Structure formats: C-alpha cells, structure tokens
Amino acid sequence: MNLLRAAATVSSFTLLSRITGLARDIIIARTFGAGALTDAFWVAFRIPNLLRRLFAEGAFAQAFVPILGQVRTEHSEQPEAIQVLLDRVAVTLFVALFVITLIGVIGAPWVVMAMASGLTSPARAAEFDAAVWMTRLMFPYIICMSLVAFASGVLNTWRKFAIPAFTPVLLNLSVIGSSFLLAGRLEQPIYALAIGVMVGGIAQFTMQWWALSHMKLRPRLLTPIGPALKDPTVRRIMRQMLPATLGVSVAQISLLINTNIATWLTPGSVTWLSFADRLMEFPTALIGVALGTVLLPSLSKANADPDKTQYSQLLDWGLRLVLVLGLPAALCMILMADAMVATLFHYGAFTGADVMQTRTAVMAYSAGLIGLLAVKILAPGFYGKQDIRTPVKIAVAVLLCTQLFNLALVPWLAHAGLALAIGLGACLNALALYVGLRRQGIYQPGAGWTLFIAKQCFALLCMAVPLWLASQHIDWLALQGTPFLRIALLAAVLGVSVFVYLLGLALVGIRPRHFRRAPR
Structure with a gap:
C-alpha cells in the first residue's frame, strides 16, 4: 500500500x-484585534472544541477504528452485521452527547x-x-x-x-461568511463568529x-438505545x-488549565496563544495528523499478521518521515516567527505589539x-494493538510535569x-511512548538511524543560512x-530555504522514493 500517497491526500x-482556517483567523485579527471580547470568543469556542476532542475525535477514534477494522475483516461476507454495529454505535454516541450538551447549555x-x-471579576462582566x-x-x-468523528472513522477504515480531511474547510468558510455578512448587523458583532461555528x-x-x-x-439514528447498550461490541x-477518554482528557485538562491561567494575564493573551496555535497547526496537521490517520488502520491490519516485523517497520517509516518533514518546519517556525505572524x-x-507577543508564543x-x-506516530503504535492504558498512564505523568513547567516558566x-510548557510536555510524552514501545518489543529501530540523523543535520544547516540572513x-x-x-x-525566503533543504538532502543521498511505500 502506498502510505505516502494516502498521507499526501490527507x-x-x-x-x-489550514489555509482557510488561517484566512479565518486573519479576518478575526483584522476585524476584532486581540482584545477582551476576542478572548471571550476563544474561551467560548474552546469549551465545545475541548469536549469534541475529548469525547469524539480523540477517544472515539482510538477505540472505534481498530475494533471496526477487526469486525469488518471478520464479517466481510456479512454486511448486515457491520450495519447493525454502525447503527448501535452511532445512536449510543448521539444520546450520550445530547445529554452532555443539554447539561452544558444549562450550566454554561x-x-x-x-x-x-479570570473573566469573573466585576471589571470584566461584559466579557463573561x-x-x-x-x-x-x-x-x-x-x-x-x-x-462527524464517527463518520470519519468509518470512511478512514x-x-x-479525502472527505474527512476536507470537511473542516466548511467550518472555516462558515465563520468567514458570518464575519462578513452578520458582524455589521448584530448588536454585539463578535457573536457572528459563534453563529458561523454552528x-x-x-x-x-x-x-x-x-x-x-x-x-x-x-x-x-432511530435505532433503539436498549439493544445498543447491551451489544457486546458496543460495550x-x-x-x-474509558481509558482513551482519560488519556485525551489529560491533554485537554492541560489546555483548560493553560486557558484559565491566560485569562489572568494581560488581556489579549488567550488570543495571542490561539493565533500561535493556528500557525503550529500547519505542521502538526499536515505531518502528524496525516501520518497518524493513515497509520492507525494499517497498524491494526498489521497486528493481525503473524509476522510482526511489518508493525515495527511501519512505525520506523513514520518516525523517519516525521524528522524529514518536521525538523525543517520547526526551524522555519523559530527563525521566521516574526515574519510569519506579521x-x-x-x-x-x-498591532505591532500583538505581533511581537504572538511571535514569542510561536517560538x-x-x-x-x-x-x-x-x-502522532508513537501513540498509534499502542492503539493498533488495542492497548490504550499505557499511553494514558504516560499522559497523566506528562500532565503533572507540564504543570511544574508552568510554575517555573509563566x-x-x-x-x-x-x-x-506544552512543547516540553509533548517531548516528554514522545520520549516515554518511545521507551514503552521499545521495552514491550513492539518497535525496533531499523538500521542506519545514526547516519540518517547526520544527513538530516547537514541539510538543516544548509537551510538555516537563508532563514537566518532573512x-x-x-x-x-x-x-x-x-x-x-x-x-x-x-514566499521567496521560504521557497529558497525549502529548495536548499531538499538540495542538501539530495546531496547526502536521501530521496523521496525512500518514503514512498509502506514496508511489506
């Protein structure tokens, strides 16, 4: 299977x-700036977004996709059995989230x-x-x-x-359209953004x-809820x-704590962090999410193969590609943060002051x-084997470390x-996952890693020259x-830098064909 082509599609x-999301944020920045009411929108949007990641995309995908893939393999000649499972999982998910939504609306x-x-002080009553x-x-x-997360899990399986990767564009276009069409018609213009989200x-x-x-x-969705709750596969x-939700919730709790702390800092801090996070979403989504999305179904399939070497080779392929694509992205973000934000x-x-504050967050x-x-590569190494508990234990420890970083750094x-603190926590998380995979014998690094990293360093040094000069x-x-x-x-600086980086890789013998296909 051509995993690189699948990852490229995603x-x-x-x-x-991300481009339309960036356009959305540019319009928000230009129209509303980085002030108290903009902070209020990002706080309000973060709440359902947090729950979406908690109950839907993260935990649900990790639990649902491997089991659905197994059921599909076992019942390939019985499509009605697969349909019954889809009916029962969907109605269970819908009912659970409907109850949570009702509670959330009442207890907003x-x-x-x-x-x-930080918004509860009398001076910030309007923002609250x-x-x-x-x-x-x-x-x-x-x-x-x-x-949507349910449908994405089915489609990816x-x-x-393509469609799951495309649909977020619709959210961004809706917010952009609402900003233009509704902001000038509402007593409180910022409410147009919330309408666009819905x-x-x-x-x-x-x-x-x-x-x-x-x-x-x-x-x-009209399937009876009783039989769905009794279905052994649904159970x-x-x-x-449950452990997957706990694992995802650890990251979201960290985000919740950070948002809460930011509301006590200078007004605009939540917005500066949100815009910096938007820039970081480009490499994390284009590289990490794309690779993770195509890897999980492949790992689930490889786990059923008696020959376990392919499982390790898939992880090795993903990690090498992460370094080839991720290290130059990090270098660009550090050396060109002010250029990108401005x-x-x-x-x-x-304002220019907002640019400088956002720049420090990007770096x-x-x-x-x-x-x-x-x-995004190492965690699916556990999920593909339906081991969710190990990443959860690691995530809890990382949460504690992240808060210690906050105490020291804020x-x-x-x-x-x-x-x-979030970045350092992510590095600790990755290191612990790597050690866990090695200790359990799930992942064994392939040959040539030392030489591979040395070649990478040469190409990165070449790339750093035009970035630093600019x-x-x-x-x-x-x-x-x-x-x-x-x-x-x-565009010229980034274009020249990418060309120099690719030239550096070519000079040391790293070619696209080395990553084109999944290991057999």
Missing part, C-alpha cells in the same frame, strides 16, 4: 483546511467560570456574559462533530481519506453523512473509550514541535511560558504598508 486537503455560566476564572452567551450557542457543535458544524455533518449514504453505510468500544496578522486592529511552541509530531515568560536583514513590521511585497518576500 495532507493536501488538510492544507486547504459555571462552565465558563471553570474554564476562564459574552462568553456565556457564545458557549450556549456553540455547545450543540459537539453533537455535530461527534457524528474503508480507506476513504453553521459550519451542521455543514460538516451533512457532507460526511452524505458520504456514508453514498457508500450505503449511513447509520440509522467493548465503550470500555476502550505577514499573516499585522493588519487593521492587530515557544516550536521547541516542542517534534515531540507533538512524534506522539512568571518568567508569561503567555509564552504556557506555550513552552531574519537579520528584513524588518517585517515596517512592511505593513506594502502587504503584497511582504507576502512575496516571505
């Missing part, structure tokens, strides 16, 4: 998603207090009320996205990667449900979801980029300390009045 649509003030206690209103409006978003969630659900219908795999998925966001209400996040990417670096000789803030020149300069 990356291509994910790139489109208390949820916001827990998420952003805005966050509560937007939280209530966007809470049903998790129902849509949970069903059937090797249909419209985008419904659009994503509609497209993925249509894709399942086209494949004759659409579940029937097995739920049992797997070129993308330095317009309208987003801090970059320190942990390889860790963030490696986790007083010194403010909001950038929060970003650096960072020293171009004043990116001064180019605000000539945005097209600034965009052209950034």
Whole structure:
C-alpha cells in the first residue's frame, strides 16, 4: 500500500483546511484585534472544541477504528452485521452527547467560570456574559462533530481519506461568511463568529453523512438505545473509550488549565496563544495528523499478521518521515516567527505589539514541535494493538510535569511560558511512548538511524543560512504598508530555504522514493 500517497491526500486537503482556517483567523485579527471580547470568543469556542476532542475525535477514534477494522475483516461476507454495529454505535454516541450538551447549555455560566476564572471579576462582566452567551450557542457543535468523528472513522477504515480531511474547510468558510455578512448587523458583532461555528458544524455533518449514504453505510439514528447498550461490541468500544477518554482528557485538562491561567494575564493573551496555535497547526496537521490517520488502520491490519516485523517497520517509516518533514518546519517556525505572524496578522486592529507577543508564543511552541509530531506516530503504535492504558498512564505523568513547567516558566515568560510548557510536555510524552514501545518489543529501530540523523543535520544547516540572513536583514513590521511585497518576500525566503533543504538532502543521498511505500 502506498502510505505516502494516502498521507499526501490527507495532507493536501488538510492544507486547504489550514489555509482557510488561517484566512479565518486573519479576518478575526483584522476585524476584532486581540482584545477582551476576542478572548471571550476563544474561551467560548474552546469549551465545545475541548469536549469534541475529548469525547469524539480523540477517544472515539482510538477505540472505534481498530475494533471496526477487526469486525469488518471478520464479517466481510456479512454486511448486515457491520450495519447493525454502525447503527448501535452511532445512536449510543448521539444520546450520550445530547445529554452532555443539554447539561452544558444549562450550566454554561459555571462552565465558563471553570474554564476562564479570570473573566469573573466585576471589571470584566461584559466579557463573561459574552462568553456565556457564545458557549450556549456553540455547545450543540459537539453533537455535530461527534457524528462527524464517527463518520470519519468509518470512511478512514474503508480507506476513504479525502472527505474527512476536507470537511473542516466548511467550518472555516462558515465563520468567514458570518464575519462578513452578520458582524455589521448584530448588536454585539463578535457573536457572528459563534453563529458561523454552528453553521459550519451542521455543514460538516451533512457532507460526511452524505458520504456514508453514498457508500450505503449511513447509520440509522432511530435505532433503539436498549439493544445498543447491551451489544457486546458496543460495550467493548465503550470500555476502550474509558481509558482513551482519560488519556485525551489529560491533554485537554492541560489546555483548560493553560486557558484559565491566560485569562489572568494581560488581556489579549488567550488570543495571542490561539493565533500561535493556528500557525503550529500547519505542521502538526499536515505531518502528524496525516501520518497518524493513515497509520492507525494499517497498524491494526498489521497486528493481525503473524509476522510482526511489518508493525515495527511501519512505525520506523513514520518516525523517519516525521524528522524529514518536521525538523525543517520547526526551524522555519523559530527563525521566521516574526515574519510569519506579521505577514499573516499585522493588519487593521492587530498591532505591532500583538505581533511581537504572538511571535514569542510561536517560538515557544516550536521547541516542542517534534515531540507533538512524534506522539502522532508513537501513540498509534499502542492503539493498533488495542492497548490504550499505557499511553494514558504516560499522559497523566506528562500532565503533572507540564504543570511544574508552568510554575517555573509563566512568571518568567508569561503567555509564552504556557506555550513552552506544552512543547516540553509533548517531548516528554514522545520520549516515554518511545521507551514503552521499545521495552514491550513492539518497535525496533531499523538500521542506519545514526547516519540518517547526520544527513538530516547537514541539510538543516544548509537551510538555516537563508532563514537566518532573512531574519537579520528584513524588518517585517515596517512592511505593513506594502502587504503584497511582504507576502512575496516571505514566499521567496521560504521557497529558497525549502529548495536548499531538499538540495542538501539530495546531496547526502536521501530521496523521496525512500518514503514512498509502506514496508511489506
């Protein structure tokens, strides 16, 4: 199987998603700046987004995809058995999330207090009320996205990667459209963003449900809940979801703590972190998420093979590709952070001071980029064997370490300390997962790693030269009045740097063909 081609498909649509997401954030920055009400929107959006990752995409995919792949293999001649499982899993997920959404809408003030206690002071009452209103409006978003996660799991299991990777574009387009069409018509313009989020969630659900219908795999949500809860396979998925939810919740709890701390810092801190996180999503999604998405079904299939060498070779392939693509991305983020932030966001209400504050957060996040990417490869090494408990134990320990990093770094670096703590925590997570896979004999590094890393270092040194020269000789803030020149300069610098990096790889003998196909 050509895993590189599958990963490239996911990356291509994910790139489109991230570009439209970046356009969305540019419009938000230009229109609303980095102020108190913008912070209120990001707080409100983070709550359903957090629950979506907690109950849907992360935990659900980790528990559902390996079991669905196994059921599909065992019942390949019985499509009705697969359909019954899809019906029962979907209705169970829907009912559970409906109850959670109802509780969230009613208890929105208390949820916001827990998420952003810095907004509870009397001086920030308007921001608190805005966050509560937007939280209530966007809470049903998790129902849509949970069903989208379900559909994505089915489509990815059937090797249909394109539509799940494309649908996030609809969310970004909806928010952009709402910003233009509704912001000027509402008493509180920031509410247009929340409306756009809900419209985008419904659009994503509609497209993925249509894709399942086209494949004759659409579940029937009117299935009785009683038999679904008694189904042994559904129960097995739920049992797997419990540790998976705990594992995902560790990362989300860390994010919750960081958001809460940021609301106590200078107004705008939540927004600076959100925009820095948007830049980091490009490499993490294009590389880490894409590789993780195509690896998990392949690992689940390889786990059923009596010959276990392919399982280790798949992980080795993923880690090498992470370094080849992730290290130059980290280098660009560190040396060109001010250039990227200024070129993308330095317009309208987003000031030069906001650029500098966002820049420090980008550089801090970059320190942990390889860790963030490696986790996307190493964690599926456990999930493919239906071992979710080990990554959970590691994640709990990493959470504790991350908070210790916060204690040390936030007083010194403010909001950038929060970003650096997340990056260092990701590196610890990746290291612990790597050690765990080695100790259990799941992963054995292939031959030639030392030489491979040495070749990488040569290519990275070549790439650093044009990046460093550009960072020293171009004043990116001064180019605000000539945005097209600034965009052209950034594109030229990045283009030359990538060319030099690829040339360096070619000189030391690393070729694309070395990563094109999965190990056999």
